[in-house]
Amino acid sequence: MTELYKIHYPLDNNIYQASDQVVVMGYFDGVHKGHQAVIKAAREKADKLCLPLAVLTYTPYPGVVFEKQSLPWHDLTPLDEKVALLGELGVDRVYCLNLTSALSTLKPEDFVEQVLLALRAKAVVAGYDHLYGRPADRADMAHLPEYAQGRFEVITVGKKTLAGDDAAAKVASRDIRAALADGDLDFANDNLGRAHRTTGIVVHGDARGRTLGFPTINVWTPELETLPALGIYVVRVQIAGQTVKGMASIGRNVTFEANRPVTVEINLLDFKQAVYGEPVKVDWLQYLRGEVAFDSAEDLIAQLERDREDTREYFKKN
Known part of the structure; x- marks a missing residue:
């Protein structure tokens, strides 16, 4: 060790x-x-x-x-x-x-x-x-x-060059950080040589996802860690001694209320265990889409179903 x-x-x-x-x-x-x-x-x-x-x-x-x-x-x-x-x-x-x-x-x-x-x-x-x-x-x-x-x-x-268009530029933390801010996980993860990871604790949220048929864990992320841009992502989560596939939202829940604080909510696939207070590690694997304000809960549910299928398809291929 x-x-x-x-x-x-x-x-x-x-x-x-x-x-x-x-x-x-x-x-x-x-x-x-x-x-x-x-x-x-x-x-x-x-x-x-x-x-x-x-x-x-x-x-x-x-x-x-x-x-x-x-x-x-x-x-x-x-x-x-x-x-x-x-x-x-x-x-x-x-x-x-x-x-x-x-x-x-x-x-x-x-x-x-x-x-x-x-x-x-x-x-x-x-x-x-x-x-x-x-x-x-x-x-x-x-x-x-x-x-x-x-x-x-x-x-x-000597210099290690970037995986990207600018082959003359060195691999640099600032460029990886900028890519994460843009939701460009492909660039960030390629230059990291692994999936970008954040940590946190499972806390209580609004429980709205459960009423929509997509229960989520709400993750409090330490302030000084770097989250990717607002949006929907494919993730892998280490929690309660298990590694679980999921889809995550970094956003403000704009469909239901404007100007809310940014939260991290993760729908864990095929996982139903109560885990409040558990520490988690989240590996950010792929950006799916940006945050959208939907006209109705029904429209949101339909999109979440598509997101879940895209998430399962990602894991089939990877």
Whole structure:
């Protein structure tokens, strides 16, 4: 199981010097295909050196600390999900370093001395565009060997290009986030290398779906997670120890009342268990259609029946 250490600068070396290790640096939001290439290179080096593999990541997202945000920041992968995904890629330890003003103003050579060497790095791996310490002082991967002074090996992983029309562009969390905002799950999931996932808790709703013949679970999603655009989706849900197929609505129930808050409601196929209070993980598989205000409940029911058939057809083919 991957170990998680939440750490703060300056580091307490007595806690974190477990052994020599290979350290890979990055924020890794989404743990997408570009991140996976970096982790793979680091894992290969760790295996060659017979050392554990550690990820050095940060919290919160740098833009939250150093830039004024007009909207709340939403991660593609919350920390616990990020750790789980990194573990699947062979990471032994994750060091989540609190990003502060003091840390960001470190000279690059001081970052090497006080962070990387404190973690007993024998090799340091990162993507070609990763920055550390004070950017004004050439804190990039091209200059890291100069600061390392031979005390650890430096491995820089090149650009992983997008799956899409712009083959010259790198895989980037911001593009995946933008695709989700547009409901473009094909692009988002292709570049993630898996289905986008959110979490939540089953809570009480209006119970209107039950009266329409389409009972739903209402999922409270943590505010800082990234939901796709409003609309109807094919999903796979982990709930109460089971994996269940379903169709989900992210919307405001505009057929019945305007200007309602956004809710996540999921009609689970062939599932009738009472699950209030249960934690869930939702994998967003395919966008079916946008949210529509119907003229009547009968029109809504007819469309939901078509959505359910489309959902079943998706699972037949996938």
